[in-house]
Amino acid sequence: MGPNGQTEEDAEDLQPIGLRRWKLQKILYQAVVDAGMPIHFNKRLESVEQMGESHKTSVRLQFTDGTVRTTRLLLAADGSKSRVRTLVSGGKYKLTHTGTTCLMGSANVARQERGLCLPSSETTRCHGAFYPTGEDEQCFQFHFPTSLQEAIKEGSIDPIDFSWGGLTHTVEKEECNKLADKLVQ
16 A cells, blocks of 8 residues: 555556547536536636635626625636736736647557657757557657747747747648657757
8 A cells, every 4th residue: 555545556546547628528528517517618807806714705797797706716818818817916027938839639549658759859949749548649849949939039029929829820830840850860
């Protein structure tokens, strides 16, 4: 037995496995519905007001459609240019683009071992992530610096202006070709 009362059999069951985002969304959505918690979609937040004592704080949310909700827990999935983050932090916290991008997908190839595999390359400054999502499937991600990273460091590109959009097909091909050339060297 392990320190937390785990057996070897338990440890095998607790190995990490990937989960497709849409499956996780369905699981979370169903758990919230089953718990009887209200869910509101397609709302635009106008203001956030913290109310109450620090240990019993609630938040009053005012939406642009005029509706008001009070809650103790606010979960927002409004992306990298989050209006919720801006309102809650007073604009103090912003994400910035680092100049790194990610190619990802899934392959119908079984992994030899369970768990995550995270190889990296010192020469290309790239790293990968491979994790199983089923018996004969794994997801893969390749994270690599783009040529934009230097421009961001130099200050010739504002990372907020560039941030978080999808690559155009032309830029995507150009970046993939540059990465392939580096990997061949």
